[in-house]
Amino acid sequence: MEWDWHYTGDILPDLLDGLRVTVTATLLGYVIAVLLGLVWTLLRRTPSAVVNQTVRWVTEFVRSTPLLVQLFFLYYVLPTWGITLGPLTAGVIGLGLHYSTYTAEVYRGGIDDVPRGQWEAAVALNLPRSRTWLDVILPQAIRRVVPTLGNYLIAMFKDSPLLLGINVAELLNTAYTTGTHTLRFLEPITLVGVLFVLVSVVSSVLVRRLERRSHATD
């Protein structure tokens, strides 16, 4: 089969629309993942055994089941209980929830890496717990984990085609639909790969730069 440049030009606008949906879903999901992960980590540290064990098992469960199954659950199963989510909403929540269990681990590592002396200095200065977290521990922990969190953004982006499973009009879905109409898959699917590589490379460069900056200010 010959590569058809004319056809490529015709389908590109549609694919770019799909890419826009993919990027939107990834970014929104990422915001959820980054915030919710921090919530999990902090809840894991509460003195209440009920709370921290519950959180532990919930996050363990979410992390050990496939994202696609979770997406199906959110999109196809929840409506049977009267909770109906649009495909994009379900996709964003699914991505965010799934990845929050990974970012939680990242935060945990970052917090554990803050030297014990920092906690002790906070006690010696009589800072309340909440202040110690907000002003001393979290700023240091988060600075340490920014590069790792950045890598999860890229990982999430690469997982986003799974949203095709719940009818989100993201990039792969658009390419697939185009292909089924024209019965030509070479161009659309190849373009999907190229677009993913382009966005990944650009984001990697940005993440590296972020990484270097967080090292420089150490």
Add this chain to the structure above:
Amino acid sequence: MPPTEKKALPAGQAPGLKFEKVVKRFGANAVLRELDFAVAPGERVTLIGPSGSGKTTILRLLMTLERPDGGLIWIGDDTLWHRERGGKRVPANQKHLHEMRKQVGMVFQQFNLFPNMSVLRNLTEAPVRVLGLSRDEAVERATSLLDLVGLADKADAHPTRLSGGQQQRVAIARALAMQPKVLLLDEVTSALDPELVVGVQDLLRDIARESDLTLLCVTHEMRFARDISDRVLMFDQGQIVEQGPPDQIFNEPTEQRTRDFLQAVLAT
């Protein structure tokens, strides 16, 4: 020390300290076994003794960084780890510990400055958040303390950009900014390059002389111990082996263990 700088120091009656049959264990390792000792208000006491004898543990118990397994620790007329309720002594809650800690400050071997804050913010953070000082009051207090420790020009610097000696001066100023009545110093010069040690020690000696602080100091530097303290306690295995004025302990120790220890320290 000029009078304006002296004003930066905590003043007012300092409380005494008392350990009453204090027990501290780490697992099977009984570090303190019914330790008794007292420090008079405003007294400056140095703890010396071999590694592992429990000196740091004593300071950490006073700073509430470790919890005792038995006995009572008094700061003034109050027990640190217990409070009165209905005529009975019950374990302290967070509120009680918070109140008691207001009297105590500590300087660590590793400085433990907050690297995510400027030098100034290191000094104003707790006075604003804990003592409720206004931002301006806290900055004023911090500035005069930075003056006192000779780092007035470093207020906006990042702590990690400072030398070890400068970092420790900031840590000393940070502790003093809370106006503690009891100051705990745990080998505060042993992480410093040799040429920076004397400067920090002289600063602490001046602070000890000019303030009314009750001072508890752990050090391996015998000249510093002599300079700073009214009394030296020689520890071994969580027990006081011998105590007395620095001149007596360093010149005419009566116990063999003290003599051995001093010899070992002087040899290094």
